[in-house]
Amino acid sequence: MLAMDERVDEHVPVEIEKLADSSSTVNTGATEKAMAHEDENEHVPIDMKKLADSLSGKLETLPPLSTKCSIYRVAEPRRCSNPSHYTPQMVSIGPFHHGKEELQPMEEHKRRYLKCFLQRTKVSMARFLTLIKEREAELRDCYAETIHNLGSDEFVTMVLVDAVFLIEFFLRFCESDWRTDDDRIFTKTKLFLVIRYDFWLLENQLPLEISLLTITISWFRADLSGFLPIEEKLFENHFSKAAHFLDLFMLCLQPSQSRAPLQLKYPTVPGAKELHQAGVKFKAGSSKNLLDIKFEKGILEIPFIPVYEKTELLCRNLLAFEWLHDYTPYFNDYIIMIGWLITAPKDAELLFENEIVGLSEELPTMFGNLSKDCTLVLDGFLYSGLLADLYIYRKSPWHKWKATLKQNYFNTPRASISVIAAVILLLLTVTQTVCSLVAL
Known part of the structure; x- marks a missing residue:
């Protein structure tokens, strides 16, 4: 047996022998530390030693954590x-x-x-x-x-x-x-x-597996995309990067245009009706990306918001995943923004009139509930720049005056005719008065 062991050792690489010698040295040092540790434990009660051994065993059997996790339990x-x-x-x-x-x-x-x-x-x-x-x-x-x-x-x-x-x-x-x-x-x-x-x-x-691409795209196109309108090409573009179905949705919901991160100076916005009274006009956006809300030249452009029985369920799971997976909270910011705009039935009615939402009395409640699961972060809020522009616009007396004039006096053809007639009558009266004074 000894001779056989010697023959085996002949084929052991020199590096391995060095590694073994090094390990022996380390083991010697470890033995000295263990002896010192035993000396320290001489004054530890027996029951505490057993408890320590039990806990140490649990520490040794801890499984390694993966950085690839993408499926979570909801908090x-x-x-x-x-x-x-x-x-x-x-x-x-x-x-x-x-x-x-x-x-x-x-x-x-x-x-x-x-x-x-x-x-x-x-x-x-x-x-x-x-x-x-x-x-x-x-x-x-x-x-x-x-x-x-x-x-x-x-x-x-x-x-x-x-x-x-x-x-x-x-x-x-x-x-x-x-x-x-x-x-x-x-x-x-x-x-x-x-x-x-x-x-x-x-x-x-x-x-998610790449082999599921064709049938999954068919499913999303025919069913799921009705709940959150998304361009079909985005499903195909992001499929290979998606960890699962919910992740695919989240990847497709990223803003189509990058926005410079700004500090949120105005952390709220009035409801849609109040903005309208301040002169802001509303228009259904042409983009299929829900997050593409824009404000230019007094017009707040919002992509159509479909609302169905299970829309709230889907939104809640997207919010939970976005938060747990440490995505930039774009969808979180979107829900907060819409929650500000739709705070009462009159806000939903105004957006319905402008073909931005399907009429639903539950919209204020739904977005109010969803907003409770959101976190407002002032630094880097997606719509910081938009809110700043809105604030400046609605503070202008001129815009509010024009809106009041149009909404109260030119809101119907009959009202417009009445106002014009009154103005003409007033001008005639003034003219007559001036002429009388000149004649004198």
Whole structure:
């Protein structure tokens, strides 16, 4: 045995021998430190030693943190105010809500979709599982917390079932011929509507794959873009950089034009109605980017704001993701800005008249509630320059006088005729008076 060991050592590189010698030196130093540490611990109670050993063990088993995480749990303060806006109602996607009892009925539908998918692709399940297993560590790193409740086999299985469910769902959405007679998701309209909203939730995401580009773009074009109008080319441009569906939305919502960061000197703005009375005109913006609000020559241009039943849900999850993922808070600033403009029903009515919003009595309440989840940062607020221009404009007496004249005396053809007639009558009266005085 000794001779064999000597032969093995003959092939050990010199660098490795040096490294081993160096390690021995380090170990000697470590031993001396350990002895000194033991001397220090001589006066520590036994129960404290046990507690220290227990805590040290936990410190040694801490998993490494990844800088690639993009899927988060929503902070409790946000969740408590509106828990239903962050919690899936029908289907779990990913590990955060996996296994919840109230979501179990949909697991059978997931497995049916998986069966159909495998039959169509003619690829073995083992092959798909192997591919996911090879990327398990990378996939786990996408989540902001360690997934303790799922072992390796459970995690890999969950990813396969959920990923195929999404793919099959999008395929059946785009191609009705692929739907089966027993598909209760697409044959039951209400079930379909609830499930599609579950896909928007921050805690209900899977890492996005480039192979999903075509069917995902079709889904966004036909369904999701109606809630937040976004140029179609932006989906394709940002898809490869997006971590998941919600991230894709956020990347597309960046301002189309860069703005110089300014200190916010006027951290509020009157409602739309009050601005209108001060002479500000409103116009529906031509841009499909919601954030492109502009103010030029007395006209406040705002892209059309679509509002549906679940708009608030989508906005809340975008705000939560923007904050947790440390994006520049552009969407946060947009919600604050619109919240200032729509504080009362009269503001919403004015914007409706100018085709900026669909008439909704709930707009002031909705944006007021959303604003509670926002943080106003004075340094670098997206609309700082716009607010400064608005402030200067509405402080001009001339603009307010013109607005008052137009709104009170020239707001209808009949009113205009009456005012003109009164002016003519006044001029005639003055002329007659002057002529009488001259005759004298």
